Amino acid sequence: MNNEALVETIGLDAGYGGTVALSDVNFSAAAGQRIALLGPNGGGKTTLIRTLSGELKAIEGSVNLASETGTVPQHDPARDGWPATAADVVLCGTLDSIPWWRRPGRRQRKLASEALAAVGLADHSTTTYGELSGGQKRRVQVASALAGGARILLLDEPFAGLDAVASRRLEDLIERLAQNGSTILIATHDLEQARSWERVLCLNGEQIAFGEPDSVLTRTNLELTFGSDLIEVPGGGLMAPPHHHEDHEH
Numbered sequence: 001m002n003n004e005a006l007v008e009t010i011g012l013d014a015g016y017g018g019t020v021a022l023s024d025v026n027f028s029a030a031a032g033q034r035i036a037l038l039g040p041n042g043g044g045k046t047t048l049i050r051t052l053s054g055e056l057k058a059i060e061g062s063v064n065l066a067s068e069t070g071t072v073p074q075h076d077p078a079r080d081g082w083p084a085t086a087a088d089v090v091l092c093g094t095l096d097s098i099p100w101w102r103r104p105g106r107r108q109r110k111l112a113s114e115a116l117a118a119v120g121l122a123d124h125s126t127t128t129y130g131e132l133s134g135g136q137k138r139r140v141q142v143a144s145a146l147a148g149g150a151r152i153l154l155l156d157e158p159f160a161g162l163d164a165v166a167s168r169r170l171e172d173l174i175e176r177l178a179q180n181g182s183t184i185l186i187a188t189h190d191l192e193q194a195r196s197w198e199r200v201l202c203l204n205g206e207q208i209a210f211g212e213p214d215s216v217l218t219r220t221n222l223e224l225t226f227g228s229d230l231i232e233v234p235g236g237g238l239m240a241p242p243h244h245h246e247d248h249e250h
């Protein structure tokens with residue numbers, strides 16, 4: 001494994017029930033890098049995130065991780081009814097570090113409090129999760145990952161449904177976390193966002209391209225990634241198709 005990499009895949013095939021949904025993924029990401037995961041709905045972004053998180057086992061190839069991972073899943077309205085407070089949700093991120101029979105103690109509560117402060121929500125610790133705005137919910141989930149010690153953050157369409165102000169706050173948080181040494185993989189449909197981050201990984205059932213935005217975001221690669229769904233905009237620009245919520249990818 002590259003000594004500088006926090007996450008690396010080699011010849012990775014991933015999928016469900018032994019059926020490959022994403023094949024031959026080879027990339028590495030260093031501390032401080034933000035990696036855009038681009039691809040159509042069903043192209044493999046969520047499959048990759050679930051495999052890196054350990055939820056799915058690799059069918060072929062390897063996944064090498066130099067830190068804990070933390071996942072911010074796609075927004076699920078069912079979670080909006082959680083009676084837990086923001087602090088409780090963040091505290092859940094610490095549970096893997098203690099035996100199943102032990103309740104979180106002072107150390108875990110301190111980690112949760114520090115993580116909430118890190119995402120700018122210290123004053124919302126007692127707010128019920130369902131009462132938070134969409135952007136605040138995403139940041140609480142990031143805090144939960146941080147409380148668990150994750151330096152590899154896996155964000156699955158975190159900007160979907162957010163307004164401009166909430167999106168800007170989340171972008172600022174992602175930038176700050178990267179500056180502090182986290183590696184952040186962000187599934188997105190926003191090509192302009194992708195151009196502003198350090199690396200881009202294009203997926204469409206297989207790896208199309210990986211590297212710096214200027215070398216990856218070419219018309220050829222985007223056509224291979226999005227096919228006929230790629231949208232032409234006035235002035236000769238290109239836009240990825242809009243996001244549609246998916247619980248999983250097959």
